[in-house]
Amino acid sequence: MADDDGFPDPNYDAIIFGTGLTESIVAAALAKAGFRVAHVDSNPHYGSQDTVFSVEEFVNWLDKDSSILPRPTSASWHGDVPTNHRQYSISLSPSVIHSVGPFISSLVGSGVYRYGEYKLLGPVGIYEGTEIKMVPQSKEDVFKAPNLSLVEKRRLMRFLLFAAGDFENDQQLQGKENQLFLTFLQETFSLNEEIARTIAYSLAYCYSSDEPALPCLNRIRRCLRSAGHYGSSPFLVGSYGGLGDIAQGFCRIVAVCGNTCALNVTVTSAAIVTDGDSPSTRYTVHLDKFPKPIHSRCIISSADLLPDQFRDLAFTPASNTSVDVSNPSAVARAVAIVDQPLQFANIAQSGDDQAEPDSTERPPVDSGVIVFPPKSLQSGSEATSVHAYIQGPGTMSTPAGKWLIYLAMPLAHPPILSAEELLTPYLTETLSKCSSAEISPLFKAFYIQQASALRVPEGRSPSSVIVTPSHCPHIALSGDAAALAAEEVFKRAVKVLKRPDTEDEAPYSFWPPREKSEEPDEDEW
Amino acid sequence: MADAASGSVDRSVQVKLVLLGEAAVGKSSVVLRFVSNEFQPNKEPTIGAAFLTQKCRLEDRVLRYEIWDTAGQERFHSLAPMYYRNAQAAVVVYDVTKGSSLEKAKSWVKELQRQANPNIVIALAGNKVDLVQSSSSSGNTSTSESEDEADDATATPGETPGSPNGEPESLRQVSREEAHAYATEAGLLFFETSAKTGEGIVEIFTEIAKKIPIEHILASTRGGAGRPGAQGAREGVGRQGGDVNLDENQPKGRDACNC
Numbered sequence A: 001m002a003d004d005d006g007f008p009d010p011n012y013d014a015i016i017f018g019t020g021l022t023e024s025i026v027a028a029a030l031a032k033a034g035f036r037v038a039h040v041d042s043n044p045h046y047g048s049q050d051t052v053f054s055v056e057e058f059v060n061w062l063d064k065d066s067s068i069l070p071r072p073t074s075a076s077w078h079g080d081v082p083t084n085h086r087q088y089s090i091s092l093s094p095s096v097i098h099s100v101g102p103f104i105s106s107l108v109g110s111g112v113y114r115y116g117e118y119k120l121l122g123p124v125g126i127y128e129g130t131e132i133k134m135v136p137q138s139k140e141d142v143f144k145a146p147n148l149s150l151v152e153k154r155r156l157m158r159f160l161l162f163a164a165g166d167f168e169n170d171q172q173l174q175g176k177e178n179q180l181f182l183t184f185l186q187e188t189f190s191l192n193e194e195i196a197r198t199i200a201y202s203l204a205y206c207y208s209s210d211e212p213a214l215p216c217l218n219r220i221r222r223c224l225r226s227a228g229h230y231g232s233s234p235f236l237v238g239s240y241g242g243l244g245d246i247a248q249g250f251c252r253i254v255a256v257c258g259n260t261c262a263l264n265v266t267v268t269s270a271a272i273v274t275d276g277d278s279p280s281t282r283y284t285v286h287l288d289k290f291p292k293p294i295h296s297r298c299i300i301s302s303a304d305l306l307p308d309q310f311r312d313l314a315f316t317p318a319s320n321t322s323v324d325v326s327n328p329s330a331v332a333r334a335v336a337i338v339d340q341p342l343q344f345a346n347i348a349q350s351g352d353d354q355a356e357p358d359s360t361e362r363p364p365v366d367s368g369v370i371v372f373p374p375k376s377l378q379s380g381s382e383a384t385s386v387h388a389y390i391q392g393p394g395t396m397s398t399p400a401g402k403w404l405i406y407l408a409m410p411l412a413h414p415p416i417l418s419a420e421e422l423l424t425p426y427l428t429e430t431l432s433k434c435s436s437a438e439i440s441p442l443f444k445a446f447y448i449q450q451a452s453a454l455r456v457p458e459g460r461s462p463s464s465v466i467v468t469p470s471h472c473p474h475i476a477l478s479g480d481a482a483a484l485a486a487e488e489v490f491k492r493a494v495k496v497l498k499r500p501d502t503e504d505e506a507p508y509s510f511w512p513p514r515e516k517s518e519e520p521d522e523d524e525w
Numbered sequence B: 001m002a003d004a005a006s007g008s009v010d011r012s013v014q015v016k017l018v019l020l021g022e023a024a025v026g027k028s029s030v031v032l033r034f035v036s037n038e039f040q041p042n043k044e045p046t047i048g049a050a051f052l053t054q055k056c057r058l059e060d061r062v063l064r065y066e067i068w069d070t071a072g073q074e075r076f077h078s079l080a081p082m083y084y085r086n087a088q089a090a091v092v093v094y095d096v097t098k099g100s101s102l103e104k105a106k107s108w109v110k111e112l113q114r115q116a117n118p119n120i121v122i123a124l125a126g127n128k129v130d131l132v133q134s135s136s137s138s139g140n141t142s143t144s145e146s147e148d149e150a151d152d153a154t155a156t157p158g159e160t161p162g163s164p165n166g167e168p169e170s171l172r173q174v175s176r177e178e179a180h181a182y183a184t185e186a187g188l189l190f191f192e193t194s195a196k197t198g199e200g201i202v203e204i205f206t207e208i209a210k211k212i213p214i215e216h217i218l219a220s221t222r223g224g225a226g227r228p229g230a231q232g233a234r235e236g237v238g239r240q241g242g243d244v245n246l247d248e249n250q251p252k253g254r255d256a257c258n259c
Helices: A021-032 A055-063 A102-110 A139-144 A150-164 A181-188 A193-202 A213-226 A243-256 A308-313 A419-433 A478-497 B002-006 B027-036 B099-115 B176-186 B201-211 B214-223
Strands: A011-017 A037-041 A073-079 A118-120 A124-128 A131-134 A235-238 A260-263 A267-273 A282-287 A294-301 A330-338 A367-372 A386-391 A403-411 A443-450 A465-467 B013-021 B051-058 B061-068 B089-095 B121-127 B189-192
Touching: A011 A021, A011 A478, A021 A037, A021 A102, A021 A243, A021 A294, A021 A478, A037 A243, A055 A073, A055 A443, A073 A419, A102 A243, A102 A478, A124 A193, A139 A150, A150 A193, A150 A213, A181 A193, A181 A213, A235 A243, A243 A260, A243 A478, A267 A308, A294 A478, A330 A419, A367 A419, A386 A419, A403 A419, A419 A443, A465 A478, B013 B027, B013 B099, B013 B201, B013 B214, B027 B051, B027 B061, B027 B089, B027 B121, B027 B201, B051 B201, B089 B099, B089 B201, B099 B121, B099 B176, B121 B176, B121 B201, B176 B189, B189 B201
Parallel strands: A011 A037, A011 A294, A037 A260, A124 A367, A294 A465, B013 B061, B013 B089, B089 B121, B121 B189
Antiparallel strands: A073 A443, A118 A235, A124 A131, A267 A282, A282 A294, A330 A403, A330 A443, A367 A386, A386 A403, B051 B061
């Protein structure tokens, strides 16, 4: 079977365009449910907008390689590409993973977790008043926090208890669901402004001060329920670049179930074949490199890779569940490589720093997050928060002795400044606060990641051309958003594909329970 | 694997082994022979197994091979970097009756040398040798079990091979000498194998086991960094290394399941 023999079979249930996290989860779920899937990507690598690059691939992408859509804008980079550039995994979608949530459920349900490694996220800090303060990760931390008066502690605990519970029906929230979250915290729970900001930006991971209460509370509840599951941190860090690497795992499941994946192929022509009534609509796609077309009953695509011919039919399933965050139109991003260990040295962790000024010898941070709320940095953003995400050698994303720093700033409007101008103050401040030594990055890069250009109008009637919902760039919610979106797309696809005589939905559940026959049986050896 | 949950200090060393080679050269059949001592003629293209595991005893050590099949992803150059990552061994398979498959094997060896762990042990396997053997020479080919594989199911001699027919030697397109010379030059272990009869199969895995730097793997596993395979030593030192077992509510040791 030579490479140019084409697909082994011309007929599929679904042709899936794109190997981003959402598309990959959908593809794997359909494959596991027994549907025949052709999974293609015009990029030469897996992951689409979630991909993981070596440093060299990354700078090629910034400079000229236009294969990943949408293309980066405002790109610049400085420094040298390290000779061992393959030992770095630079993620286009750097994100931590909730320990409990839809994404973890998909990882475990699909078995993809076995391909990777996961560690607990290290410290989370919030930058306020020119220093990084440790964010309490547990109730014990709150009790011990010496900066807080007894009254403040009691108020804070009252709020956390409320936020962990079923607050939807709680009188304290009635009628205030759309109140500004910061106002809600201060008025309803009498929390002072500093505590309210800490909650909003480093627990709810708000982008800005104008977010309404209910979605923020939902996010906090997700965090609180994740904390303590695998350890004190509510978050996990995926190794080798995280989400992009995990996307490869879902793609492998597609292949393992006997389906075909092809990278680096582009659509040369595409057609809709309708014989009479719409349930029998078929799609035909010609791919370069393959002599014969492939056919399917359903098209699933990322917005960027959808063939033009299918645009008029495209629809995105409305979601009943969401990760409760609205996506910015663009994100300014920075990536830096440093060769000095980073410490949250100035953190007044327990406030007992007066008693024992131990700011010198803290262990290096292998992974951690620093939140810069709006207006926290003089030369920074007035309107939005910036998230810094540190990954060290323990995350397998860098070689020994090197650390990666990612910065992300959501943009509501096209910025006047370049990505580099926007983020340099944050990078400088992160470096100066995380090390007593003067650190200058070996490599740094800046770019703006645009949201997808194609917007599928809402309220389109359901069709069998399903476009996956737009990518969520949020540092804490990206994976969960992809998994929820994938489940909606999966359900819609199953509606299109299942035989009309089967009323029973059971075989088509998202990640059906593993069957007995799939259990390992090598153990007797 | 009930023992792994209780006796958390398992002496076995996990070794990730990847299979490579052109489609239809018999990669999965080689593994199936090794793991289950089975052969299925006209086997469908690879479906079903994410990875299989098989123990291999070597002196006082037990290697646990975690064998990754390509799942057909080699066909359109769509093998993920994840596939090669941390592989300590690779078996590159070609078909002795198909000259082009050796060329493809050579390109896979290059790819491994470019992408994979620099210390990877690579074995070249010329498969389907049963097709080029006359009945007299094929005889009982799988008698080569050594004491090394005392508890290894695949060491049991397989069913007797069916009698080859015709003038088999004319089917051969890759001579043993040519392939051997290439393997020597490239620093690869070399075997001619038959997944059908079992010839040479156990030997591949035993010889690889001898060449794997076990002490090195153990040392790096203990350190919690530079872990050997995706699953390396998860039960043993995973916690110290900070690794989180996402499926910890489930019974331990499902690392050998089919997907």
